[in-house]
Amino acid sequence: METKEFTITDDLLASKGQRFLNLIIDLFIVYMFTVGIGAAINIIGELTGNFKLSEWITSLTIVENVIFGLVVLFFYYTIMELYFSRTFGKYFTKTVVIKHNGSKPKVKSIVIRTLVRMIPIEAFSFLSGNSRGWHDTLSVTYVVNKHEFISKMKL
Template structure:
């Protein structure tokens, strides 16, 4: 009996190296975004003679900086994965976030995925045999190689087309 639903297989999963690159590149982009927004607020506030705002940004406590950074991270991961099913790093490494059927996850799933990134020691969850982090496991999502996914889904949906080319 033919399987009627496409399913993600281990050969489609992004490699540990790709996952590490995704983490590293996204971290760099997050730092750039966090610093750019902070600097922009200061420049705009100074230009508008709102020195209290620029002084507040320049003298933020460590707790305020952490909250501000978490807010930016929530926006970055949620918005990029909700709208594009991938972050900037995943675009560079040619990977994409999908559910177990190989399609774009719904918004609720992607928000859960984003929130799970804040679990302490979550980056170390990739050290297992299969490179899936807790934010993947708890949200039941997968980061896969985009081209391999497309080819595999194409074969699954139209196996007779692939037989013709052989």
């Protein structure tokens, strides 16, 4: 019995427009989570009368705020892509993260994807002719159109 291995073809890859929209939506979601966490800490401080944590949050420097945002970003992308193979942005654009053989990425690949996203100039890696960024190539993952991918997998 012959088994044919699945391979990703260019027609399955998400477009640069979809990838950019994913980025915008996901950064907005991360921002909302970050603001929501800060607001929740302030509300808890008000309810309990303990303002130490809320004072700490409001006294963060710009660098500390960026680090806090990066921690939220790390957990957002890692949890969403690990458990669902997609983020809210990918859900909206109907795309999904997969490995080269069509399987769901493992923890190592997702963590690599997420850490590489934190390189400040990583977003510019999409300016080349390729629709894959550094976080795709270094983690050996692909972002594909979900419905086309499922159709091709069935074949």
